[in-house]
Amino acid sequence: MYWKFVCTVETEAECFQRALFGDTKKLWEEVKDVRKGDILFLYNIDTDVLFGPFIAESDGALNIEPDAWDGRFPAQVRVKWDAISIMRNASAKFGYLKTSSFKPPYTLRLSEEQGGELLKALTSARVMIPDQLKSEIQQLDFDIHTLAHRMEEIMCGKGHLADREINLDRVKSEFITKMRDFVWAVRKLDKQTGILELPSNK
Template sequence: MEYKWEENDVGGDVPEFGAIFMSNIAAKRECFKRKVFGLPSSMASFVKQVKVGMVLFLFEFEKRQLFGVYRATSDGGMNIAPHAINSSGKRFSAQVRFTPIWICRPLFENEFREAIKENYFSTKKFHFGLSKEQVRRLLHLFSTRKLNDMLAPRQMTRVVTGEFGNGTF
């Protein structure tokens, strides 16, 4: 499926090469414990476009920090972990499983904003879909904050170049 950008449209409506998920502090803990990221069911069409191997990040909106770097281990879907991610009475049933690629210190919004500037549609709001170039920019930022590598160098090269899964990215 090819996405056509409107001339005055903001980027990030679809996850071309990666995606950012959102959470609050409490939901973040549960996401990491269960290795599942989620969004409300209203975002199901977006999440269902996330495919195995895509690079993922988690934006914790209370402190406005971006956590990374993760890789999707399932295609996005509904209720992958049915009882997971229930934050303040709100269910996040559009979900994807993930595994860490790098364990890194988080980036504050002022540190990563430029890397995804095309996705901002207001001062503090942005679309979650990432292009290949945006993923590369974020990987560069996170590479200076690595605490631990989870993938072997050859595997990381495949993630950066998009040679994962069936090579469709």
Template sequence: MNNKAFICYANQCTETECLEKMIFGFGTPIQFMGETEQNETWGFLYNYESDELIGPFRAISKMNLKIDLTAFQGRYPYQVKVSLLGDLLRKKAALSYIQSIGIQVYRTKSGRILPSHQITSKNAETLDHWLNNDTIVKSQFSSDISDAYDSIIEECEYESSKKVLLEVRKAVSNKKRIKHEEADKLLIQLRDGVIKKEQPVYDDSKGLLRKSIKNILLDKKISSHDQFDEMCKIRQIEYDGQQAKYFPIIFEIIMKLPSSVRDRQRKT
């Protein structure tokens, strides 16, 4: 085992709960869950070069002393006596583990898989880092334009990189038609390796901006970006430069949807 690995502990939990943490990860890649209890605790070792999880195991301190969890600092642990209670776990085996222990999962609009009991953006980052989405569940997106818009905006806020946005726009413009699943999959793929901002690019928590954009798309048969801009002016929708850079992408992706989808939305 090389030093590009980290060890995680979960005290006061069962073996099943430890398996759950092995599959879904912690809030951050390296997070220690308190001190050991009665000189032992459940844990696992994750080697992110070979993409392997070893465990779960009980880590037992020497001389009946508590293990200093903060001493590991994410590197290969110091001499620690471990008793392996599980076999090697790889990504491709994650689904069978989930099914066998009955963990409930679901996918957000932006395509991220989360355990039903712990919904946090940090948790999602850990999942996206090493867990293959296609291994767990296949993407299922509604044909509602507002869902497509929400999903795109979530990814754009999550990824504020101009390079990513330009690549998405280029890829979309080269396609005759693009479905919601394809748009989200593309955004998720392009997101990998890009540094993320802690804060969203802009605050649309009340959904006012996305509601206005949806109304424009449904009320009029927009056929060009110029018409889209003109409708924004007519409806007196103001937006700053940060918001404006998303509009061409949103417009192009939605306009590439099958006409039957857009027409159906206009009637509702």
């Protein structure tokens, strides 16, 4: 099964950082049909750029990461990828990308023909993500989430307030360091691949 999720310049980076696609609850009836192993594409409606292919790492579910995109897109799918291809001006060749993104009835599901066309077209512009850099970003993401949970535990925990404040400051410092490293790793990824077109790399 093939699916097309959408993003904007505001939400694109978070899709890659979290390895997560999402949509509004209105489209939950479609997202819930996504199955692990399905092929997904990501279309930026602002830049007219198509990314893919991605593999669904989970079935469609609600709030896999509740804080993602500030909770605006709770119908979510975890994704993975081996290599990313980029197609610019994608709607010029595949008009249904823009049509299905702006005009009702909105749909994420692609036909077998549409999905096969996109898959074939993207293979000619494949961008390889170095395994070492991918692993670095994944590890930093894991560390950041672990530290965030640790901060929650400290804030909700028992014990003397002063001790909790000291522990919280220590974990916050480590969290900030990891976030800095994460940002630099993502910038490095963009410099090597151009995949995110980050303003800081222009």
